[in-house]
Structure formats: structure tokens, C-alpha cells
Amino acid sequence: MIINTENPLITYSEKGKPFKYDRLFYATLEPYILEFRNCKLDKLTDDDVARCLARIFKKMEVNGVPVLEFFKPVLDKWAKLDQYTKTTRFAELIAKDIFCCFDKNRYDENGEFAVCDRLYCVVKDGEKDFIICDNTVKDGKFGKKHLSPEAQYFAELMRYFEEGKLPTEYDG
Numbered sequence: 001m002i003i004n005t006e007n008p009l010i011t012y013s014e015k016g017k018p019f020k021y022d023r024l025f026y027a028t029l030e031p032y033i034l035e036f037r038n039c040k041l042d043k044l045t046d047d048d049v050a051r052c053l054a055r056i057f058k059k060m061e062v063n064g065v066p067v068l069e070f071f072k073p074v075l076d077k078w079a080k081l082d083q084y085t086k087t088t089r090f091a092e093l094i095a096k097d098i099f100c101c102f103d104k105n106r107y108d109e110n111g112e113f114a115v116c117d118r119l120y121c122v123v124k125d126g127e128k129d130f131i132i133c134d135n136t137v138k139d140g141k142f143g144k145k146h147l148s149p150e151a152q153y154f155a156e157l158m159r160y161f162e163e164g165k166l167p168t169e170y171d172g
Helices: 021-028 030-037 046-059 072-077 083-098 149-162
Strands: 060-062 120-124 127-130 136-138 145-147
Touching (some): 021 083, 030 046, 046 083, 046 120, 060 083, 072 083
Antiparallel strands (some): 060 120, 120 127, 136 145
16 A cells, blocks of 8 residues: 555645544555445444454554554553544554654654654455555656655665564564
């Protein structure tokens, strides 16, 4: 799944404005959402949203580990919450990892975007569909295209994943 960097949620994000992680997450996962319910998430009841996301989470991996296994300590803390709250909170937790580099509110004092050490994918028919950015930008000199800084970040995450350098256990 390629992150749509032309999505208005990314294009018009600014420091001081809330970043809509959940909406960007749902937009990115839309093909899988439609596969389960043949309807956009905002048209579903809370119960259907929770079921739909739970099914997707069962097919998701982070750093090669099923997300439900990786985040078991967090999910155990949320055990008393209702299914909808637990599922949407979990979606936001994952979305903050995936889209951290696009949230201007999380830039550091040097103007660098936030990063994490987790790479997510949905496994379908044994194939891993990684959530990545492949955005390119033109070089000012000759108009040559190269990966954007965010795409370079995702490429580096992918390389670390392939080398087995990403954590396979939740570290809090």
C-alpha cells in the first residue's frame, strides 16, 4: 500500500493543527476495508467498524510479527474497554507509527520529522503488502527525480526489515 502523499490531510498539515491519524489510516487501508464490508468506514456502525478493523489487524504484521502479538502488553492494558474503543485506539497507535513523518507537530527542534522503528504490512494470500511512501521530488538543477526524505525513511525501514534489524518485541 502506497501512502497517498497528495491526500489533503498530509498536504495541508501544519504545525499547531491536529493531524488526523485515524482518517489517514482508514484512507490507506481502504482497499482492505472495502474487501470486508464493501463500504467506506465512515458509513459503518461502530460495531461494524470494530469488526472490520479487528479483521484487518488479524492480517497485519509489524516488523514481521503479527501486530496483535507484538502489541499484546498494550492490548492487555485495554482489556476492560469496549471493542470499538479498543479497536479505534489501536488503529490510532499504529497510525501514529506509520504517519509520524508527516505530522508537522512532531518535528524536532532541528526541523527533522519524527521516525519510528516499526514497518507495517497486511498479509494477504501469503504476500506482504507493506505500507510505504514512494514519493519522488525533482532535483532543482536538472529536474532529475529522487526519493523524498519521507520515502527515503521508508526505504531505510524496509532495508532494516530485510536485514532483520527492526525490533520484534514491544518495548513500551
